[in-house]
Amino acid sequence: DAGVIQSPRHEVTEMGQEVTLRCKPISGHDYLFWYRQTMMRGLELLIYFNNNVPIDDSGMPEDRFSAKMPNASFSTLKIQPSEPRDSAVYFCASSLATGAETEAFFGQGTRLTVV
């Protein structure tokens, strides 16, 4: 397996534009997480899914952020409209439920810059 795949790797956009980040989890994994990483706040969990269903979105900062998982192999995180303070590295991670907590595998991340 190629691991968790995110696209794009880098995104530069103007304030007010819509941004869509994409993630393909490891095949067979049933949990998918979206994290945001900044120097000030570290790694923040934004939302996570189990079997394509959103379980906890309490970390989503504002209504401008939304996430979907239409099937087991694809998820998106959308920001509309984007603002400069959204600039960060966004990581997607996936894991497999085995009855006990297991390792979360991270994608390479998307570095978002909003100017």
Place this chain on the structure above:
Amino acid sequence: GENVEQHPSTLSVQEGDSAVIKCTYSDSASNYFPWYKQELGKRPQLIIDIRSNVGEKKDQRIAVTLNKTAKHFSLHITETQPEDSAVYFCAAGGRGGNKLTFGTGTQLKVEL
């Protein structure tokens, strides 16, 4: 919800010395404590983890200890090498749902 605190935020050691990073957590229901290493510009990767049914786990130069009573756990790296230089994150999970709460990270620098 869970709150994880991590100290120190930066740590500089001489090559060959030991490094210790400490974390505390707030939710007594947490029972899974992984440590991730993140090199500059790369993704976090698991280096070691421990579950609440053990107090210590070792893997070569890396060890993790857990004190459930005090709600703290630590990462120990012995005989540090320059390639150990990275940011290290602790995390806590176990309320179900594989959800992890991360500490704020420790920038470890191993100097020659």
